[in-house]
Amino acid sequence: MAAKPRVNGGSELVLEDLCKTYGSVVAVENFTATVAAGEFFTILGPSGSGKTTTMLMVAGFSFPSKGDIRLGGQSIARLPPQARGIGMVFQNYAVFPHLTVRKNVEFPLRVRRMPSREIGPLVDEMLDLVQLGSYGDRMPGELSGGQQQRVALARALVFKPPVLLMDEPLGALDKKLREHMQVEIRRLQRQLGLTMIYVTHDQEEALTMSDRVAIMNHGRLVQVGSPDDLYNRPDNRFVADFLGESNFIEGTVIATDGKAVRVRAVSEFEFSGATSQSFSVGARVVAAIRPEKLTLDRVHPAHTNVWCGRVSDVVFAGAVTRYRAEGGELSLSATVQNRLAIGLLPIGAPVTFTWSVEETRVFGASEKTKDG
Amino acid sequence: MGRERPATDDARRRIHLLMLAPAVLLLCVFFVIPLLGMIRRSFVDGNVFANYASIFSSDVYLHVFLLTFRISAIVTAISLLLGYPVAYLLAHAKAGIARVVLIFVVLPYFTSVMVRTFAWIVLIGREGIINQQLAIYGLRLPFDLLYNEAGVLIGMTYILVPFMILTLYASMRGIDPTFTRAAYGLGASPAAAFLRVFLPLSLPGVAAGSLLVFILALGFFITPALMGGPADITLAMLIEREVEITMNWSFAAALATTLLIVTLIAFAVYARVARLGRLLEPLS
Numbered sequence A: 001m002a003a004k005p006r007v008n009g010g011s012e013l014v015l016e017d018l019c020k021t022y023g024s025v026v027a028v029e030n031f032t033a034t035v036a037a038g039e040f041f042t043i044l045g046p047s048g049s050g051k052t053t054t055m056l057m058v059a060g061f062s063f064p065s066k067g068d069i070r071l072g073g074q075s076i077a078r079l080p081p082q083a084r085g086i087g088m089v090f091q092n093y094a095v096f097p098h099l100t101v102r103k104n105v106e107f108p109l110r111v112r113r114m115p116s117r118e119i120g121p122l123v124d125e126m127l128d129l130v131q132l133g134s135y136g137d138r139m140p141g142e143l144s145g146g147q148q149q150r151v152a153l154a155r156a157l158v159f160k161p162p163v164l165l166m167d168e169p170l171g172a173l174d175k176k177l178r179e180h181m182q183v184e185i186r187r188l189q190r191q192l193g194l195t196m197i198y199v200t201h202d203q204e205e206a207l208t209m210s211d212r213v214a215i216m217n218h219g220r221l222v223q224v225g226s227p228d229d230l231y232n233r234p235d236n237r238f239v240a241d242f243l244g245e246s247n248f249i250e251g252t253v254i255a256t257d258g259k260a261v262r263v264r265a266v267s268e269f270e271f272s273g274a275t276s277q278s279f280s281v282g283a284r285v286v287a288a289i290r291p292e293k294l295t296l297d298r299v300h301p302a303h304t305n306v307w308c309g310r311v312s313d314v315v316f317a318g319a320v321t322r323y324r325a326e327g328g329e330l331s332l333s334a335t336v337q338n339r340l341a342i343g344l345l346p347i348g349a350p351v352t353f354t355w356s357v358e359e360t361r362v363f364g365a366s367e368k369t370k371d372g
Numbered sequence B: 001m002g003r004e005r006p007a008t009d010d011a012r013r014r015i016h017l018l019m020l021a022p023a024v025l026l027l028c029v030f031f032v033i034p035l036l037g038m039i040r041r042s043f044v045d046g047n048v049f050a051n052y053a054s055i056f057s058s059d060v061y062l063h064v065f066l067l068t069f070r071i072s073a074i075v076t077a078i079s080l081l082l083g084y085p086v087a088y089l090l091a092h093a094k095a096g097i098a099r100v101v102l103i104f105v106v107l108p109y110f111t112s113v114m115v116r117t118f119a120w121i122v123l124i125g126r127e128g129i130i131n132q133q134l135a136i137y138g139l140r141l142p143f144d145l146l147y148n149e150a151g152v153l154i155g156m157t158y159i160l161v162p163f164m165i166l167t168l169y170a171s172m173r174g175i176d177p178t179f180t181r182a183a184y185g186l187g188a189s190p191a192a193a194f195l196r197v198f199l200p201l202s203l204p205g206v207a208a209g210s211l212l213v214f215i216l217a218l219g220f221f222i223t224p225a226l227m228g229g230p231a232d233i234t235l236a237m238l239i240e241r242e243v244e245i246t247m248n249w250s251f252a253a254a255l256a257t258t259l260l261i262v263t264l265i266a267f268a269v270y271a272r273v274a275r276l277g278r279l280l281e282p283l284s
Helices: A051-059 A101-110 A116-129 A145-157 A175-192 A203-209 A227-232 A237-242 B009-042 B050-057 B059-092 B095-110 B113-124 B129-136 B149-173 B177-185 B190-218 B222-227 B235-244 B249-279
Strands: A013-022 A025-035 A040-044 A066-071 A087-089 A163-167 A195-200 A212-217 A220-225 A247-257 A260-265 A270-274 A284-289 A305-317 A320-327 A330-337 A350-355 A361-364
Touching (some): A025 A066, A195 A203, A220 A237, A237 A284, A237 A361, A247 A270, A270 A305, A320 A350, B113 B149, B113 B222, B149 B190
Parallel strands (some): A087 A163
Antiparallel strands (some): A212 A220, A305 A320
């Protein structure tokens, strides 16, 4: 009988205006986010963006210079790590090399002085959960990277923490194993209703695993949202550039109409785009369009943006073909599905790209990392 | 002109051997050959093992052996107790501070053992600085610190503690700090994190440092000779006595060979432990 693991459902975690400065260096600035109970929340950013510092503050290895952290309504910002009761999986797993797998998993319970007869079943349950049931007596040195990862996971979960932190947990694994562990971690998180804070620099990992992703750059929170939001409705150039690929067209606003703006770019090319900001006529803006949103259909009913150029590069990649085209000082990339009927366009051939207003995201041109 | 470059493996190996040759030659002539000569001298014509037989049949010599072991063991234990906290602090201190402390640990080595031993005699003798200071307040230590076993222990520990500190420090530096961090993160108090994680991980270093100090202590001569009492005769002193006073070189050779064998056994254990230490290093 599959006993239902008794890990509690997790608690809400509130990060309020978190700041961390080292002397004059600002590592994290005004980080505010609420992670709902049971939510898979990923902090994504390039290295040096402040994501690890943020996580260290949540874990208690670093105290915020300003701001508060509340777990289930109680402030924990000033507590040492051992008093917070948050589970944590380190980048290098930090599985204790002198203890067996079982003793590693027992560790959090032993230091909590739980009676031995209660420890046994809990540890068995956890080892089964991470599919290491028969590995209890092995030493960590005998395990593969993926297995050590599971030990670290079991050890971080066995004391039923209200929140689980994972710091780049899959960075050291090869691609196949990483994909397998992504699915596994997501399954555990759903099954146990864990509140998860997951730190990574891998955008694909962030998009496939998370309920919501917080993107950081230069110590600031740049945008928070569901993977779909972030990819399809980025709030600024950094997000559009960091997640996936984008074509960027700079220009000047010539007309506005609610959420849509009309933009004139170089060589009199005009197009319309959607925005979450408000612009006045004459404002410098930049528009981002995903290459896969461009089509070669000349007459697509919804695609009111039309641009003509000549093919300058063709890359056939099986399922799709990537075209690069140039015209009127602009250079755009389009990724199109391969269909027999269309065939490949040769280099130098005239080509027309069309795309919709909604899939053209317009931001202020000067802004780099401003909050949405 | 040879067309072949001398960088082939064979040529390189020959060059390496050639570079080693002076050192090997020096060791052979001044160390290995005399050592073999000494071992040969320890065997007597007629009853070959007569010297060894009398070493192991006499209470006097066994007593000296046991005393030497006992002093070495106590010195090792005291060095460990004194050295462990220093090494721990060194391994966790900021780089700048660690460097300064390390210099102070190593500094005494720029002075000869003889000078440092005499310095202790001035310090802890019956009319030494410590007793003089105490006398100002009308106090006097109820026991002597010099010319007895206490003197030997103080002197030897003082000289050997840096070996312990440096060995422990090197091994503690190899312990990944995320292990301690992980222990905190999993709910361990600082004491529990130390006892359950850091201390066990530092045990290979403890074993290596202890064996090193023990091996060095086994052969100590100057310090016990100068700071010990008439009853505190270590093996090295006994050998010296046989050479200088009794002039029984053959017997001295037998004693020295016995000490050598004991030391080699301890060293074999040390080598094993030092390798074990490498196995416990953080997994890459």
